[in-house]
Amino acid sequence: MRRILIVGSAGAGKSTLAREVARRLDLPLIHLDRHYWRPGWVPADEALFRAEVAELAAGPAWVMDGNYQATFDLRLSRADLLVLCDPPRLLCLVRVLRRRWAHRATLRPDLPAGCPEQIDLEFLRYVWRYPRRSRPRVFAALRKHAPDLPVVRLRGRADVRRWLGALPTG
Template sequence: MRRILIVGSAGAGKSTLAREVARRLDLPLIHLARHYWRPGWVASDDAGFRAEISALAARPAWVMDGNYGATLDLRLPRADLLVLCDPPRLRCLARVLRRRWVDRATTRPDLPDGCPERLDLPFLRYVWRYPRHSRPRVLAAVASVAPDLPVVRLRTRADLRRWLASLPTT
């Protein structure tokens, strides 16, 4: 495994897991949010972002976290493994709310400078709707773009611990 793609709802633990997997396997870490957002939460232009993601995905090794469904077609064929962080939506919502409070005065390491933690109704709706709207799109993309790609689905903390314990150590 040299290229691991980690996706899931906001608050599912993608970035935390990505940091741990990259550390354990000694692989480069790519947080897609750092490439998509500009200071002040200004989104990248679509063409530029796709070009950047294409170049990142072409690298020989990485752990990449982030959804950005419009670029799954670029990332899935290059991945050796897809990890779907899929805890219950209430846990994701609780983590998002806690993160907003804890990180209120700072910028998280998986975000670019100038993008402090924020919370609004559309974002909360996205978290709530992820299981019914976004997760099926991710799984459909896997089926159509990379049907032979192994998928690990982590629903519980026990799933997460077991999977991490199964990773080789470098």
């Protein structure tokens, strides 16, 4: 396992898990949010972002977290493992609210400079709708671009602990 892709809803624990997996396996860590967002929450140019993701995914080893469905084809085809962080959506909502409070005066380590933690109604709707709208797109992309890619689905803290405990160390 040299290339691990971690996806899931906002608040599902992707970035936290990615940091721990990268640490345990001594792999480079890539937070896609740091590559997509520009100061003031301005999105990257789609073509430039896609080219950057292709370059990142071409690397020999990485732990990469982020959804960005428009780049699934680039990442799934290179990944050795897909990890879907899939806790209940109510827990994800609680976590994004808790995260907003915790980072009210500091920058999150997985976000670029100039992008302070923020929450709006559209974002909360995204989190709430993730299981019905976005999760099926993950599985559709998987079937299309990497049907034989192993998938680990983590639905809660116990799953995460068990899976992390079974990982080899770097």
